[in-house]
Amino acid sequence: MIKKTSDPLDLFDVRGMLDDQERMVQDSVARMVDEKVMPIIAKAFAAHRFPRELVGELAAMGLLGSSLEGYGCAGMNSVSSGLICQELERGDSALRSFVSVQSSLCMYPIHAFGSEAQKQRYLPSMARGETIACFGLTEPHGGSDPANMKTHAKRRGGDWVLNGSKMWITNAPIADLCVAWAMTEDGVHGFLVEKGTRGFSATEIHDKFSLRASATGGLFFDDVVVPEENRLPGAVSLKAPLSCLTQARFGIAWGVIGAAQSCLAQLLDYTKTRVLFGRPLAANQLIQVRLAEMARKITTAQLLVLQLGRLKDRGEMSPVQVSLAKWNNTRAALDIARDCRDMLGGAGISVEYAPIRHMLNLESVVTYEGTESIHQLSIGRELTGISAF
Numbered sequence: 001m002i003k004k005t006s007d008p009l010d011l012f013d014v015r016g017m018l019d020d021q022e023r024m025v026q027d028s029v030a031r032m033v034d035e036k037v038m039p040i041i042a043k044a045f046a047a048h049r050f051p052r053e054l055v056g057e058l059a060a061m062g063l064l065g066s067s068l069e070g071y072g073c074a075g076m077n078s079v080s081s082g083l084i085c086q087e088l089e090r091g092d093s094a095l096r097s098f099v100s101v102q103s104s105l106c107m108y109p110i111h112a113f114g115s116e117a118q119k120q121r122y123l124p125s126m127a128r129g130e131t132i133a134c135f136g137l138t139e140p141h142g143g144s145d146p147a148n149m150k151t152h153a154k155r156r157g158g159d160w161v162l163n164g165s166k167m168w169i170t171n172a173p174i175a176d177l178c179v180a181w182a183m184t185e186d187g188v189h190g191f192l193v194e195k196g197t198r199g200f201s202a203t204e205i206h207d208k209f210s211l212r213a214s215a216t217g218g219l220f221f222d223d224v225v226v227p228e229e230n231r232l233p234g235a236v237s238l239k240a241p242l243s244c245l246t247q248a249r250f251g252i253a254w255g256v257i258g259a260a261q262s263c264l265a266q267l268l269d270y271t272k273t274r275v276l277f278g279r280p281l282a283a284n285q286l287i288q289v290r291l292a293e294m295a296r297k298i299t300t301a302q303l304l305v306l307q308l309g310r311l312k313d314r315g316e317m318s319p320v321q322v323s324l325a326k327w328n329n330t331r332a333a334l335d336i337a338r339d340c341r342d343m344l345g346g347a348g349i350s351v352e353y354a355p356i357r358h359m360l361n362l363e364s365v366v367t368y369e370g371t372e373s374i375h376q377l378s379i380g381r382e383l384t385g386i387s388a389f
């Protein structure tokens with residue numbers, strides 16, 4: 001018997017491949033996004049405001065550090081964490097960015113590379129959303145080449161002294177804690193720098209056209225003294241921050257599907273009710289081809305991340321697979337958002353409709369956590385054994 005699936009956002013019944021627990025997580029986050037995020041997000045985007053009032057809700061649902069074990073974290077599997085990102089980004093990439101940074105870029109390195117005292121001190125309050133963190137890796141002279149890091153840390157007695165600056169840092173203006181990466185005599189090390197530490201300051205980047213509901217800023221270290229007990233003992237090379245990026249990129253590859261689904265859902269409604277030349281827009285072959293293209297891209301992206309999640313849960317996921325998924329899915333979502341914007345006509349430039357907001361957000365998502373070109377070069381290196389960058 002042929003099973004007829006009727007969900008245009010899930011043509012291959014990917015949901016049917018989830019277990020009960022995963023479906024339950026997806027449903028509860030979807031409900032929260034519909035009830036709490038959708039009513040406020042367009043205004044927050046227009047006002048260039050991070051909706052901080054949602055942090056308590058995210059924490060209460062166990063969405064901060066959701067895949068980590070212990071220390072007040074929910075210990076969910078990777079597929080569930082991916083679904084969380086997907087549903088949050090259906091609301092807005094800013095929300096998923098907040099959760100990715102807090103969970104994958106800040107809680108993960110403390111969990112993976114921190115001392116027991118650091119884990120006890122920071123992780124529970126980060127899981128409760130009481131401590132907001134940022135991840136300082138990118139520097140003003142070029143984020144694609146983190147090995148050329150200028151921010152440095154020098155030993156002084158039992159302490160470290162940090163000097164330098166970071167740029168384009170999500171959460172920087174609102175963070176209580178910074179996971180800062182700095183070059184030392186023996187490679188890159190990670191430091192936990194608390195807000196209020198002398199010589200440490202953050203600024204906000206205003207007037208972004210993208211991720212307007214996210215707080216982004218710069219970080220400045222001017223002879224900042226950090227005790228040895230705030231250095232991540234297990235992070236002893238650039239591999240440490242890169243492993244955090246692998247975690248976060250996994251979430252992005254899932255998240256952007258939500259943005260694409262949000263655009264397609266709104267467009268399907270619109271094209272069925274908008275009447276031009278005496279018939280619904282959706283009745284035109286040219287429109288249907290473009291809708292079919294979107295369904296193809298969403299389906300491919302869904303299947304790709306589901307397999308990626310299963311590999312991650314088995315401990316078999318590789319960074320190059322994550323690069324391919326981040327590249328493919330973000331490009332697909334960006335193309336879909338741009339095309340939906342176009343098919344909405346003039347209405348498509350209004351913040352009332354989600355596609356232009358998602359489209360503008362995805363311009364950041366395609367750049368951060370490794371630009372498209374850098375992921376392509378990583379895959380090229382894997383295929384040829386030759387590094388072209």
Ligand SMILES: Cc1cc2nc3c(=O)[nH]c(=O)nc-3n(C[C@H](O)[C@H](O)[C@H](O)COP(=O)(O)OP(=O)(O)OC[C@H]3O[C@@H](n4cnc5c(N)ncnc54)[C@H](O)[C@@H]3O)c2cc1C
Nearest residue numbers: 135136137138142143144168169170364368369371373389
């Ligand atoms: C909204 C937002 C939030 C961010 N949040 C964070 C954060 O929380 N923490 C953090 O550390 N960083 C963050 N970033 C920084 C982000 O990771 C960087 O912007 C990204 O890595 C690219 O670095 P760049 O902007 O310096 O561009 P560049 O590295 O200067 O790249 C410019 C262009 O050159 C291309 N390019 C570079 N090298 C090559 C090459 N060898 N061959 C071909 N093309 C090449 C790139 O693909 C790109 O198109 C954020 C960025 C944005 C926009």
